[in-house]
Amino acid sequence: MLSTSQKVLLLLGVVLFDYLFWREGGGVNMLVFTVFILVVQFVLLPRHAAVRRSGYFWLMVGGSLFGAAMMAVYGSAVAALACMASVLMLLGYVNQPHLKLVLYALLTAANSLAQAWLRVLQSVRPPRNAGAGVRRGWFYGRLFLVPLGILGAFHLLFAVANPRYDALSGQVLAQLGEWLAQLLPDISIGHLLFISLGFLVTTGVVVAVPVYYFADHESRFGEFIRRQRDRVASFGVRRPDFSFRDTRMLDLRKEFLAAAAVFGLVNVLLLAVNAIDINWLWFGFEPAPDFDLAQFVHEGTYVLIFSILLAMGIVLWFFRRNLNFYQPGLPWLRWGATVWVMQNAVLAISVGLRNYYYILNSGIAYKRIGVCFFLLLVFFGLVTVLLKIWQRRSAYSLIRLNSLAVYAVLLLLAAGNWEVWIAEYNLQGNFPSIDAGFLLTMPGRALPTLLAHRQGFDTTPHLTTEDEYGNAATMTAADAQKRLNVAVANWRAHHEAQTGWQGFTYADWQAYQQLGGHE
Incomplete structure (x- = not known):
């Protein structure tokens, strides 16, 4: 059952959503509604709630206010995205205070929001003094809400796929709208649907349905890699000379040789590529009059970015388990991987130069700005790969850090009048x-x-x-x-x-x- 505070805030939120956004663009209304969401969270959260001590929670509070403020200043699409993503992650951390991954916070909030409106409708009861007919009608009315929602989803799919169905259904809905306009002159079907959207959004803000799946899944991971020891017990029986431990060491040696071969060969190949790029692009590059700079930038940039991501993936693969503890070859392996990471940083600089030459000769576009910020994320990602190599950090740690970097870049993009x-x-x-x-x-x-x-x-x-x-x-x-x-x-x-x-x-x-x- 909903508390009195939740009922009041739910009604206030639906009315406020309709007043702020019906037939209005994005601007100050986003800031006002975001402040309302934050007030709701602080009103409903217990004074000593664990989430109040979470740094991620306060980060999302600041990010939500910043994104909403940028909406009031610029009203751009990226500011709206930053604001909505921040609010969703905020709700995810409120739902599960021990979460760290921002992606899991997003998924937790989306899952809770998808269930909240059903939870609210299930908690609504007819008046106690209502007759049997009213209670029966209330029961069947709620029962048919889900089928009606499914019907609406299939209607949208068929309207997109079949133009004749779209035209006929449009005529039917127009006639229904005219009838409804005569019955309720101030409310249209579109307005009713918009109020329903406001109800869905507000229930997700006011009612938090606990979602444990992503928090439980994240709890299995750690920040650092631990050595996996064999679990073979002897039970008083003498081990053979060629034990399971010897087999594991042999497997590690084979894996080390494979990693050393990969890092050695690809370092040589990448050195040749970087030498060509440095000699060609870094100093005095002048495209010929008939040189297709657009194709040069597009194809080369995409291929090089894929190469950098593939290199990061290979490092993550080889340094995922006990190879981090293989002392006979670990120093060589670490330095070989480090040289490869540094060479990929040089490759990323070459990508940046290609992008720079394109901007210098053809102007700025959204994709060119996107490439610049993507390269910032690449450099940050390469630094985290070095942390993994030298500090034995886990893939979970890298995903957590790089997800925060992506969120920071989103806020930076929201701050620009591009x-x-x-x-x-x-x-x-x-x-x-x-x-x-x-x-x-x-x-x-x-x-x-x-x-x-x-x-x-x-x-x-x-x-x-x-x-x-x-x-x-x-x-x-x-x-x-x-x-x-x-x-x-x-x-x-x-x-x-x-x-x-x-x-x-x-x-x-x-x-x-x-x-x-x-x-």
């Missing part, structure tokens, strides 16, 4: 070709920058865009200037039409002021 920086850099007029269509579809906060650097459309020799089929097409400078003017007028009209404060962002307000608006 579209404004991309537009300012790409419209310098120094590039032979830019994707004008991409720039003209940027959010409203980038429009003042596009206007301030609009001469870049005229000075760039070749402007490209995508046609309705997704194929590359040419755009004239005059067409780009015209589309920019239309985009500014449409965005200003859209901004002025929004009277609510829920979707307010500081970047949009600042852009409106720079475009000559008055509020």
